[in-house]
Amino acid sequence: MSHVKSSISTPHANPSPLQVQNWLQALGLLDLGLVSLEKGLLSKELERLRLWLSEGYHGDMAYLARSPDQRADPAQLLPEAQTALVVGLPYLPKPGPQWRMDEEAALTDPLRAVVSIYARGRDYHKVLRGRLAELARLMAQASQRPLADFRACVDSAPLMEVALAAKAQQGWQGKNTLLLTRAQGSLLFLGVLLTRLPVNAFSKRLVQASTAAAAAEGHCGSCTDCL
Numbered sequence: 001m002s003h004v005k006s007s008i009s010t011p012h013a014n015p016s017p018l019q020v021q022n023w024l025q026a027l028g029l030l031d032l033g034l035v036s037l038e039k040g041l042l043s044k045e046l047e048r049l050r051l052w053l054s055e056g057y058h059g060d061m062a063y064l065a066r067s068p069d070q071r072a073d074p075a076q077l078l079p080e081a082q083t084a085l086v087v088g089l090p091y092l093p094k095p096g097p098q099w100r101m102d103e104e105a106a107l108t109d110p111l112r113a114v115v116s117i118y119a120r121g122r123d124y125h126k127v128l129r130g131r132l133a134e135l136a137r138l139m140a141q142a143s144q145r146p147l148a149d150f151r152a153c154v155d156s157a158p159l160m161e162v163a164l165a166a167k168a169q170q171g172w173q174g175k176n177t178l179l180l181t182r183a184q185g186s187l188l189f190l191g192v193l194l195t196r197l198p199v200n201a202f203s204k205r206l207v208q209a210s211t212a213a214a215a216a217e218g219h220c221g222s223c224t225d226c227l
């Protein structure tokens with residue numbers, strides 16, 4: 001594993017809480033919380049992934065079987081990463097409850113072809129990565145750190161985004177394997193900004209929000225609707 005020289009030992013300003021909140025809001029991103037990247041943080045998830053792979057559940061998705069260890073170790077994507085900032089990009093077609101009725105009406109209309117709502121619009125990888133890159137730029141500037149102290153991850157990097165998001169405790173991994181939040185359900189794209197900033201560089205409010213929110217260990221209860 002290669003190691004990039006850390007700049008943590010030099011004094012840095014931290015972005016103010018208000019700045020981080022304002023940037024997220026301006027970029028249209030939901031704050032899904034912070035995770036301190038302790039060693040072994042994802043060891044249980046890695047165990048489950050190995051078991052899942054050994055049963056062959058990945059089918060012909062061979063890429064899932066490549067480097068499972070790497071998926072559980074964010075430091076392999078950004079050496080000396082200390083914190084993951086997890087964000088969500090909602091893809092509800094419109095605000096309010098009406099969208100569901102509109103979608104159901106479209107599904108029963110034989111004259112309409114319906115594309116799944118997550119696949120409409122621009123490729124979310126590009127949209128979300130672009131916004132995370134801008135967030136990284138702003139944070140690097142405010143904290144007087146090199147941009148290399150940040151890495152934006154949106155699906156393409158081998159990382160357990162859902163597991164990290166569940167650790168951030170703003171949601172939980174549903175039986176449908178997706179992240180669910182009470183406000184958005186699973187209708188959001190997940191992105192992770194890895195950074196060498198320590199978790200305490202962020203506002204107390206952000207950290208408290210991450211640790212005080214509902215337990216990550218699931219609220220599906222006995223529901224099995226998606227299985």
Ligand code: SF4
Pocket residue numbers: 174175176177180219220223224225226227
């Ligand atoms: S089991 Fe029910 S609550 Fe859980 S993800 Fe599936 S549909 Fe949603």
